[in-house]
Amino acid sequence: MAKIGIIGGGIAGLSAAYDLSRDGTHQVTLFESSGRLGGKILTHSIDGMIVEGGPDSIFTSKPWAVQLMTELGLESDFEEPIGGGFSVMTNGKLHAVPRALAGLIPTASTALESVGFLSAAARKRITSEHTVKKGSGEDESVASFFRRRFGKHFSKTLAEPLLAGIHAGDAEKLSMKALYPTYIGLEQKHGSLSGAVSSPSATPAGHAPKKAGFLTLRGGLAELVTALVQKLDSVDIRLSCSPKVLLQTETGIKIQISDSDSIEVDAVILAVPAYASAKLLSSIRQDASILLSGIRHASTAVATVAFRASAFHRPLSGNGFLVPADEDSDVTGCTYSSLKWAGRAPQETILIRAFMGRDGGLNIDTLSDDEILTRAESSLRRLLDAHEAPIMSRVDRWSNAMPQYELGHLELMDKIESQLEGLPIQLAGTSYRGTGVPDCIRQGREAAERFKGL
Numbered sequence: 001m002a003k004i005g006i007i008g009g010g011i012a013g014l015s016a017a018y019d020l021s022r023d024g025t026h027q028v029t030l031f032e033s034s035g036r037l038g039g040k041i042l043t044h045s046i047d048g049m050i051v052e053g054g055p056d057s058i059f060t061s062k063p064w065a066v067q068l069m070t071e072l073g074l075e076s077d078f079e080e081p082i083g084g085g086f087s088v089m090t091n092g093k094l095h096a097v098p099r100a101l102a103g104l105i106p107t108a109s110t111a112l113e114s115v116g117f118l119s120a121a122a123r124k125r126i127t128s129e130h131t132v133k134k135g136s137g138e139d140e141s142v143a144s145f146f147r148r149r150f151g152k153h154f155s156k157t158l159a160e161p162l163l164a165g166i167h168a169g170d171a172e173k174l175s176m177k178a179l180y181p182t183y184i185g186l187e188q189k190h191g192s193l194s195g196a197v198s199s200p201s202a203t204p205a206g207h208a209p210k211k212a213g214f215l216t217l218r219g220g221l222a223e224l225v226t227a228l229v230q231k232l233d234s235v236d237i238r239l240s241c242s243p244k245v246l247l248q249t250e251t252g253i254k255i256q257i258s259d260s261d262s263i264e265v266d267a268v269i270l271a272v273p274a275y276a277s278a279k280l281l282s283s284i285r286q287d288a289s290i291l292l293s294g295i296r297h298a299s300t301a302v303a304t305v306a307f308r309a310s311a312f313h314r315p316l317s318g319n320g321f322l323v324p325a326d327e328d329s330d331v332t333g334c335t336y337s338s339l340k341w342a343g344r345a346p347q348e349t350i351l352i353r354a355f356m357g358r359d360g361g362l363n364i365d366t367l368s369d370d371e372i373l374t375r376a377e378s379s380l381r382r383l384l385d386a387h388e389a390p391i392m393s394r395v396d397r398w399s400n401a402m403p404q405y406e407l408g409h410l411e412l413m414d415k416i417e418s419q420l421e422g423l424p425i426q427l428a429g430t431s432y433r434g435t436g437v438p439d440c441i442r443q444g445r446e447a448a449e450r451f452k453g454l
């Protein structure tokens with residue numbers, strides 16, 4: 001029986017363990033440094049509220065999470081968002097974003113006429129996108145791509161907070177090719193993005209889909225972790241255990257757990273962030289280890305705050321808001337959880353998630369939990385016009401959690417993987433080839449597939 005070591009018990013590691021343990025031909029040992037499984041997937045149940053500390057939903061255009069959830073029998077718990085729409089902050093005030101702009105490819109000039117936060121010149125620049133010369137197709141930053149296509153104002157106000165905000169990233173640094181290749185493909189194929197949307201084959205990631213583009217699970221995403229773990233009976237799961245280093249042996253890999261403890265396996269899946277993989281690989285492949293340690297990660301925090309509905313002078317509109325990087329705000333974005341999803345909070349309670357911290361912005365690692373909450377609460381009360389204190393608040397901190405796929409990230413990954421070629425070692429997870437839950441599941445399962453023949 002082939003022995004496989006999986007390091008990291010987040011969704012990538014668990015997905016790999018699920019696939020490898022099912023056919024009865026692999027003996028799987030999974031190491032997780034913390035005391036729980038699921039990694040960034042973390043759902044709290046607080047006073048009748050379902051509070052997501054990490055991710056709250058998955059993209060359905062990336063099928064791998066929906067596929068796994070369906071395989072695990074979770075289909076009846078699928079929940080689509082109930083509300084729609086979001087606002088954007090400009091000059092400290094929130095403005096509703098019309099549906100025509102939400103997919104980042106404005107479809108009709110008439111839809112822009114009522115948009116108060118865009119000047120006439122900005123609107124004109126947006127509608128002339130089809131006249132802008134096609135780019136080279138080479139990698140460029142998220143900011144550069146949208147600035148070039150739709151102008152500075154559209155990029156700063158909408159594209160950058162939406163597309164870089166998801167990664168707590170700096171839009172001037174994040175790679176379009178690694179994160180949003182569909183937009184580059186559309187530009188290359190159709191010459192412009194607005195020209196592309198009339199084509200039936202055009203389905204850019206994030207472009208206003210007919211069906212909901214997101215879904216979650218009724219009891220929160222931790223349901224996925226619970227369902228997976230229930231299938232891992234045959235896996236030797238070692239919690240609160242972080243191997244120190246990998247060593248190559250004549251027949252495979254030795255996982256050194258401590259000075260006096262190690263196990264030998266035929267192959268290893270590294271389902272940990274790049275900086276953790278870098279340490280584990282330092283003795284086997286120093287070159288790959290150095291490159292991995294260069295993949296930067298930003299810190300972020302989720303401040304979850306519940307108010308009584310009566311606390312607001314006026315009803316909240318849409319499912320949340322985005323904050324462009326040049327606005328003077330501690331909060332980078334916000335989801336009105338109980339308006340976006342059914343059953344998240346008791347009636348008359350409004351549950352809100354505020355995101356804090358981003359690459360090049362507020363460094364949440366320097367703030368205490370109390371400081372984070374105080375800043376979040378005061379921003380929310382001012383912006384949303386709440387005249388009562390919250391009835392519940394909590395903070396989930398994610399230090400060095402958000403990988404920053406900078407220009408050239410894909411080439412960097414090609415290089416790292418070629419350095420690891422020939423070794424029975426696979427990388428899987430958020431630092432490598434896709435940052436969200438669906439991509440992490442895909443990477444975990446692909447890594448498992450490579451070792452299935454062992």
Ligand SMILES: Cc1cc2nc3c(=O)[nH]c(=O)nc-3n(C[C@H](O)[C@H](O)[C@H](O)COP(=O)(O)OP(=O)(O)OC[C@H]3O[C@@H](n4cnc5c(N)ncnc54)[C@H](O)[C@@H]3O)c2cc1C
Pocket residue numbers: 007008009010011012013031032033034037038039040041053054055056057058059241242243271272273276300301302398401402428429430431435436437438440
């Ligand atoms: C606030 C926030 C909101 C997000 N929102 C969304 C969203 O809505 N939708 C979405 O798709 N994605 C979202 N994401 C991203 C998503 O959560 C992650 O991409 C995904 O969960 C990462 O899974 P993973 O298995 O790669 O890594 P992780 O979940 O980080 O798992 C890695 C595991 O490895 C363990 N570990 C680390 N080092 C070692 C070691 N040396 N030995 C043993 N174990 C180790 C860690 O403790 C951890 O449990 C969000 C992320 C955050 C932080």
